[in-house]
């Protein structure tokens with residue numbers, strides 16, 4: 159019996175695959191490698207292909223005894239989703255529905271789904287609770303919310319049991335430095351800051367300093383990728399044990415502004431990183447900070463690496479030792 163990991167060659171997926179392998183789980187990975195890297199998958203059986211390809215997907219389910227699915231494969235960039243919403247609906251909604259249909263066809267019920275803080279939009283309360291309003295400010299968040307709703311109905315009909323994990327901002331890298339974050343082009347704040355520290359970019363553009371926050375820059379809740387990976391294992395355990403569906407926030411409950419993240423990175427690297435204030439980026443909410451009380455209570459999740467400096471240290475370790483990411 160195997161766990162199918164879609165998007166397992168990607169950033170969070172590859173860290174979760176490693177945790178699964180450490181637990182001696184049998185792992186099957188699907189990835190089209192549009193964003194991911196073959197080198198990031200440290201074991202299991204790999205199939206290169208696209209979720210939207212029905213024949214490909216059926217073949218994977220035919221050749222393996224899939225027991226559960228952890229579903230990461232998606233596009234996930236807020237700004238890009240505003241510029242090209244159809245691309246996002248096509249991959250994130252059509253791709254996931256194709257996956258759910260195939261699961262139903264092969265009688266696979268349990269799925270852990272990568273949702274996002276972007277489903278909330280501009281929050282009314284900080285920290286954000288799972289039952290707070292979900293009014294996304296971008297198509298990316300809408301596409302993930304659409305799937306959460308499909309999962310809710312598929313659960314009511316008895317077809318699917320799911321745990322949707324709404325992660326806040328993933329960052330850091332595996333402690334032993336064997337895998338890390340390598341997106342091309344990179345758009346995420348922490349790797350961009352570290353690339354500037356390494357001289358790979360001239361400066362960091364801060365996307366707006368006129369938000370309604372203490373220093374005017376956006377506030378986010380950064381969570382270590384290994385803690386995220388651990389939450390997937392716990393979610394899988396819960397689905398196996400109880401088969402009960404649910405939605406959980408995953409964050410540290412502490413927000414840092416863009417300027418604060420840059421200051422922390424300067425401290426960790428010892429390098430003076432040049433910055434420039436730029437325009438706001440489309441679709442960005444001002445503040446996203448999680449309450450993860452529910453995940454702590456019901457999944458027994460206990461994030462270990464919740465200090466932002468330590469998160470940046472692990473990312474820095476990966477970036478300075480892998481100047482070209484996975485491309486050697």
Ligand SMILES: NC(=O)c1ccc[n+]([C@@H]2O[C@H](COP(=O)([O-])OP(=O)(O)OC[C@H]3O[C@@H](n4cnc5c(N)ncnc54)[C@H](O)[C@@H]3O)[C@@H](O)[C@H]2O)c1
Pocket residue numbers: 164165166167168169170171188189190191192193194195207208209210229230231232233234249253272273274275324325326327328329341
């Ligand atoms: N990175 C974050 O901070 C963050 C926060 C919240 C939610 N998420 C969600 O977590 C998941 C993983 O994010 P990530 O940062 O690891 O992204 P990533 O781009 O590194 O990984 C996604 C992987 O999925 C693959 N993929 C995409 N579409 C596919 C398709 N149709 N068929 C097969 N493979 C496909 C890509 O090649 C890539 O390897 C995404 O669903 C994302 O929306 C990420």
Ligand SMILES: O=c1ccn([C@@H]2O[C@H](COP(=O)(O)OP(=O)(O)O[C@H]3O[C@H](CO)[C@@H](O)[C@H](O)[C@H]3O)[C@@H](O)[C@H]2O)c(=O)[nH]1
Pocket residue numbers: 234235236273274275276325326327328345346347348350362363364365366376377378416439442446
């Ligand atoms: O060069 C940059 C890059 C980012 N930012 C800002 O830094 C913050 C964080 O941005 P980024 O690292 O791109 O992450 P988010 O846009 O917050 O989105 C991430 O976090 C979301 C959950 O909060 C996930 O859903 C998304 O998939 C994931 O990309 C935002 O305020 C950006 O405006 C800059 O100022 N300059």
